[in-house]
Amino acid sequence: MTTPITIFDTTLRDGTQGEGISLSADDKLKIAQKLDALGVHYIEGGNPGSNSKDIEFFQRIKSMNIQAKITAFGSTRRKFSLAEQDSSLVRIAESGVPAATLVGKSWDFHVHTALQTTLEENLAMVFDSIAYLKHKGMEALFDAEHFFDGYKNNPDYAVAVLRKAQEAGADWLVLCDTNGGTLPGEIHDIVSRIRRELTAPIGIHTHNDCELAVANSLAAIQAGARQVQGTINGYGERCGNANLCSIIPNLQIKMGYDVLPEDKLRTLTGTARYISEIANVNMPVGQAYVGNAAFAHKGGIHVSAIMKDSKTYEHIQPELVGNKQRILVSELAGQSNIISKAQSLGLDINSNNDQTKAIMDHIKELEHQGYQFEAADASLELLLRRAFGETVEVFKVESFKVLMENAKGQMNSEAIVKLNVDGQQVYTAAEGNGPVNALDNALRKALVQFYPKIEEIHLSDYKVRVFDEKDATAAKVRVLVESSNVENTWSTVGVSSNVIEASWEALVDSIRYALLNMEKSNTAPTDNIERLGVVNH
């Protein structure tokens, strides 16, 4: 029997405190679904009263089929007030989620300096707030902020705070290294002592200010903690939170704890990369376990040893976490994903035949150029259908042109496109709020008389990523476009050193994908076609 460890993900709450990370309600819902698929046990969604994005998140998450416990975050009640009259606590109780995490002070210095109240009142704030949530039937986790600094300064008071939370019925006592300044030996020592003094289960929440958050989390587990709080890719304020992408495999593969089912652990790399795309933050190439270079081999001697036995320079099999070995610059990631994708489209693909090898080589080459198909399923489908000889180009692009002018603060953008639709040349122009919008307008204007239902499609997301930052504005960019109609949502990708060209490529793929399943109109009136600039050949 192995010991189970509970994973509490706070990417959507503490993770969003990271510099440059800003998630919409849609982003948060997508990430929650991905975290749930990974199998984490708790997903902290945010503070249900703090801002409109979080309010929308808690509203919409209710109707989703999420297995993990969604938790709401808040602080203990204000000083010298009643918990049941604290609007923040009331909103948590009314948020409709089963569990809440309340942060409270456990460092006497902070009680005096930040709260500016008495030690006794802080104890009452902790007790009342937890008791209120328990009275409302919720599971209550108590995050003891600055616990280790507090314990080092005044151990009796720090323990008294935990004891109050426990008396009030807290289901977990989570010890936080909020400033990230504690060392693993201290964490191990203090958690061991707390385990002897209190009966509620212990959690650990660390920050990476000394580059020790992972080690500190492991030290706490070895000392008897049974819950780890952290974020995907270690997102979080200052130097970030403890990185679950390293902690989970360390606990499970290296230390033998029971954390996630094996098949879920294999989705770890994909989860990390998906969330980095949604958060629009580049992953460090050398990120442990899930980074693109985590199992990449450059040195010639290393490579020849690796070919004899990969154990010579790999500490685990990369497949255990869904990653893979790379020998040269680029090696296709997720070949099995592509095979299963092709099979789901009814295309005859398997890992042995020559056609599969040719397709894989082509995708590898595109990935080398910067394409990424993990978040661009429609572009991948078009690519696979083309490779199997299907016709997906229901229209051809002959040329496009963009003009932008700014004078006296006034900005104008125009696009001119020339298409060929089944032998008919369509030549039209449109304005827009910007060059991409102008191109999108021109493209739709050229196609609407052939495909009237194109009006039902809207572009629901548009993301731009620079993936080779060294060259700054001359670097290549990857554009992801998400489109929707009433029934479906699909995503496409474009890559270029020119953001407009990359956007155009993703736009064209998006419309082509939509037209694959759309009926062509036979009734477009001639005068309409002429008005829109169609030339019959």
Add this chain to the structure above:
Amino acid sequence: MTTPITIFDTTLRDGTQGEGISLSADDKLKIAQKLDALGVHYIEGGNPGSNSKDIEFFQRIKSMNIQAKITAFGSTRRKFSLAEQDSSLVRIAESGVPAATLVGKSWDFHVHTALQTTLEENLAMVFDSIAYLKHKGMEALFDAEHFFDGYKNNPDYAVAVLRKAQEAGADWLVLCDTNGGTLPGEIHDIVSRIRRELTAPIGIHTHNDCELAVANSLAAIQAGARQVQGTINGYGERCGNANLCSIIPNLQIKMGYDVLPEDKLRTLTGTARYISEIANVNMPVGQAYVGNAAFAHKGGIHVSAIMKDSKTYEHIQPELVGNKQRILVSELAGQSNIISKAQSLGLDINSNNDQTKAIMDHIKELEHQGYQFEAADASLELLLRRAFGETVEVFKVESFKVLMENAKGQMNSEAIVKLNVDGQQVYTAAEGNGPVNALDNALRKALVQFYPKIEEIHLSDYKVRVFDEKDATAAKVRVLVESSNVENTWSTVGVSSNVIEASWEALVDSIRYALLNMEKSNTAPTDNIERLGVVNH
């Protein structure tokens, strides 16, 4: 009396195995000087026989006044041969440096699988090679490759290898966790045992495959090791080597070891950023101790506590490592963030006066439009300086225009800009890989004869974010541009529904910020100005 710890830097050798890192001989010499100024004790320069860059490095470093010991790297002699006839060892002995690091096998599995020789022959290879270097009068460090994996598999053999190196006169026995798969508890346990069995001083060399390299280095020191090998910013193969930028302050500030003089420690952040510039690798914003966000505060409650006492949310004083506190301004944060930012610029702002209220209202309005200043400190500084009546517009933009054309798959981008620099009109054009690159090129071309140092600035990051996705390509985008020169990094923001206009705004802010502190040239020759399109009014 505190215990001294020896720092062995291998940025120039193991660090260059990192993906995307390639250093010229010039780069290596610059980095060596910077490392020497930091006060590290050993600088491993490379393998003096392996390639022309390293040969040039060892040739030229001799004439530099470097206090640190420069060391050469190599392997133990080939199997069944003589050390004095091993060309690699001979080149090390002839390299003219005082110390050498020899790597040898200590894992029986590797002796069989990679070397394909007997355990006895490997022992002889270690002994002969170290003895040869000692005979040549050099200091000899023995890097026991895969020591921890070897010890776990066959402790007697792993110890026998170390004993052979010690008998041959090795000055240091360096225990390597080559695959990066060992946990801190194992490291502590094994190093403790080795300390009891051998007399030569012990070093530790770890890799970050479990995100534990820093913790593993500290664990080894606590168990009695007295030398740490690592790299600046943790550069290295796969997930990187142990990061000296975290290890040094942890050992010195947190654990009380004697590592570097205090004034040298204050150059740590500058050293890390300088080397990242030379290596042309972006530093993670949240890198511990030396990252741009390591002491950055975003949440309003955190900021108001920080203003009462910075110890509330900072584990050390950032100045100890040459870093500084930054207050991030965000929609989540209160006005205390902005006040503290203005105060740090020496502007007379406080929470009570009318001017403060006007500035806050203006910033709130900009945030409502989609601006975000948390990751755009330079734009915020320009805004605050403008609000206090300072002149920041050293040039005015009269107009700009962008033309893009794509026909037959060929894409062309041109930009035309008209500026006014102190009454002189500059009208010029440039091409680029894309529209933003073309605008950047045109802007620099227009300004370089006034500000020649503009050539030292480069754009180190370019990010585009759609923040109101519902309108897709007509939605507003926020562009963040990060620029750097040798000393500094700064960020600016632009917002528009037009990605090109938003990019232009961030580019102009970035250059304006740089020019605030840059001297204007009075000597631009007239013909040069004419060639570049300046019109005198």
